Amino acid sequence: MPKSLDGLCQDTVFDNFYKKHARSLNNFMFYRTGDEQRSLDLVQEAFIKIWDKCSEISLDKAKSYLFKTANNLFLNEVRHQKVVLEYNQNNPFKESTFEDPEFKLREKEFEEKLQSAITALPEGQREVFLLNRIDGKKYREIGEMLEISVKAVEKRMMKAISKLRVEFEHFR
Known part of the structure; x- marks a missing residue:
C-alpha cells in the first residue's frame, strides 16, 4: 500500500526532507550550472515547487521528484537563454565592435586558462x-x-x- 501523500505537507517532515537533501541538490545544481548563486536559486525554487505540490507527492518518491524538478528548472533556464541569445544575434540595433578576430581568440583563451x-x-x-x-x-x-x-x-x-x-x- 502506498505511503500517505499528505506526509510531506507536515512542517516537521518537510523540514527534515529539506535538511536531508538541500546540500546534495545544491551540489548537483552547482555541477550543472557552474554558478553558486544560480544553483542556490534553482534549489530554492525546486523546494518551493515541492512544497506547493506536497499533497500530490509520496514521501518515498519525493527525492527523485525534487531532483527532476530542479533539473527541469535548469533546462528551462537554458532554453530561455538560447532564445535571448538568438534574439540578440538578430537584433539590428546590436552594438558593433571593432575588435579583430585574433583579439577575440586571445581573450577567449585567457578566459579558458582562468577556468x-x-x-x-x-x-x-x-x-x-x-x-x-x-x-x-x-x-x-x-x-x-x-x-x-x-x-x-x-x-x-x-x-x-x-x-x-x-x-x-x-x-x-
Missing part, C-alpha cells in the same frame, strides 16, 4: 566526475540521479578523466 580543468569538462562529464569525486556518490547513485545507466556513468567518468589529463598537460 579550472574541471570547469572545462562537458556538462555530463563534469556532473559525473564531481558527483563521484566530490560528493562521494557511487556510480549506481549517480545513474539514478541523472536517469542514465551505470555503463553511461562509467563512460562519462572515463572521458572526464582522459580530458582532465589532457587539460592538465595544457596548463603546465
